[in-house]
Amino acid sequence: MASWLDELEERAGPLHAAARAFCTAYGIDWAADGVAAAEALGRAVDAFCHQQEDEDPHQEDRFLEGAGAYLGLLVLHAHGGPGHVSHAGRHRVLLGAHGTFDPFAAIDAALDAEEPLLSLADSLTLAESEAADSGPISSVVAALAAALLRARPDERVARRFELEIELLDGTQIDLRRVAASSSWPRSPSDTLRLARDMERLVDMLPQRRGHAPLEAPSMTPEQARECLTRVLPRPVPVTFARELPEGVALATERLGDDVLLAFVEQHAGRARFLRMDELGHLGGLAVVRAAALRNLRARSERMRFEPLQVGSCTWLAGKSGDGLDAARVVLSEAHARARALLPSASVAVIPHRDTILFGPAEDAEALTTYARDLMARAPHPISATPLRLPAADAASTLD
Numbered sequence: 001m002a003s004w005l006d007e008l009e010e011r012a013g014p015l016h017a018a019a020r021a022f023c024t025a026y027g028i029d030w031a032a033d034g035v036a037a038a039e040a041l042g043r044a045v046d047a048f049c050h051q052q053e054d055e056d057p058h059q060e061d062r063f064l065e066g067a068g069a070y071l072g073l074l075v076l077h078a079h080g081g082p083g084h085v086s087h088a089g090r091h092r093v094l095l096g097a098h099g100t101f102d103p104f105a106a107i108d109a110a111l112d113a114e115e116p117l118l119s120l121a122d123s124l125t126l127a128e129s130e131a132a133d134s135g136p137i138s139s140v141v142a143a144l145a146a147a148l149l150r151a152r153p154d155e156r157v158a159r160r161f162e163l164e165i166e167l168l169d170g171t172q173i174d175l176r177r178v179a180a181s182s183s184w185p186r187s188p189s190d191t192l193r194l195a196r197d198m199e200r201l202v203d204m205l206p207q208r209r210g211h212a213p214l215e216a217p218s219m220t221p222e223q224a225r226e227c228l229t230r231v232l233p234r235p236v237p238v239t240f241a242r243e244l245p246e247g248v249a250l251a252t253e254r255l256g257d258d259v260l261l262a263f264v265e266q267h268a269g270r271a272r273f274l275r276m277d278e279l280g281h282l283g284g285l286a287v288v289r290a291a292a293l294r295n296l297r298a299r300s301e302r303m304r305f306e307p308l309q310v311g312s313c314t315w316l317a318g319k320s321g322d323g324l325d326a327a328r329v330v331l332s333e334a335h336a337r338a339r340a341l342l343p344s345a346s347v348a349v350i351p352h353r354d355t356i357l358f359g360p361a362e363d364a365e366a367l368t369t370y371a372r373d374l375m376a377r378a379p380h381p382i383s384a385t386p387l388r389l390p391a392a393d394a395a396s397t398l399d
Contacts, residue, residue, distance in 0.1 A: 011083025022066025
């Protein structure tokens with residue numbers, strides 16, 4: 001009979017294997033459930049905190065990884081939710097309708113605490129609050145969802161990672177500033193202010209009347225110039241456009257068989273995709289594209305690509321950490337930097353928004369397999385299909 005751990009495998013991502021390995025290493029019964037499972041985890045944490053230091057410098061990291069994975073699945077089993085999600089190398093568990101829980105931070109805090117078991121108990125309480133929409137993250141996301149339901153029933157939260165939100169039409173919202181405006185737990189006045197902040201935020205979104213298409217916004221020359229200083233390229237899967245509400249057509253051009261290049265206007269705390277009906281105000285697609293590349297170049301002085309060894313294959317992976325590495329697939333400077341670090345680089349893969357992989361053409365199949373695994377765990381998956389880079393001495397067909 002399958003244990004609850006195995007029943008969660010589809011939603012657990014890489015946490016499943018890590019949790020199973022942890023149970024084996026520390027003698028925890030896979031079938032232990034509920035309070036019994038929490039007590040078993042507590043005993044393992046307490047014992048680890050009081051054991052003599054090992055000469056192995058990686059022992060604590062391995063324990064944190066395994067115990068964090070087990071804790072994440074334990075609270076997922078208890079409270080339900082979408083499950084594992086990752087973003088830029090950070091792993092979280094989505095709980096309930098709007099909650100997010102970091103099980104690795106919880107274990108790390110317990111290992112550093114004077115009373116590890118009390119710290120672990122506090123983390124279990126936090127997970128329960130997140131699942132019930134009363135936690136520091138879930139209460140903010142729930143307030144946004146409620147404001148959308150009241151004022152924009154045609155819109156909803158499509159993807160989320162902590163307080164980084166993407167709506168159904170692709171609009172991206174960073175709620176961290178809103179959340180920071182009040183402490184947690186929130187007082188009744190804080191909760192009321194949060195609701196008002198969300199109402200104002202929703203009022204700023206493009207409006208739709210009934211089931212009619214979004215109206216093309218009027219834009220003064222000054223507003224158009226300002227928009228062009230903020231626009232950036234954003235690769236998206238071709239399926240992204242099919243998921244948009246009726247009447248919404250993004251300004252895009254094709255990059256590959258399953259990839260489109262869209263454009264976002266970036267503001268502090270939020271970003272929105274440019275629509276096709278806005279291009280006339282901005283001088284056309286070519287002008288928007290040129291502005292987007294110019295702005296991306298200005299943000300790419302510190303772009304960083306690092307060697308990635310997968311089996312016998314040596315590749316490069318984007319590690320800039322600014323959410324723009326996938327967009328750099330259209331930047332000739334990025335191609336040149338990749339070739340300087342890896343002369344055999346001739347194809348690129350953009351599995352999700354926050355990274356890009358470069359490798360030789362003969363590794364295309366291995367790159368695709370690796371990229372598919374990254375896509376399965378990413379909140380903003382794009383494509384596992386290799387894109388051929390222009391020859392080093394040729395005019396770029398991507399840029």
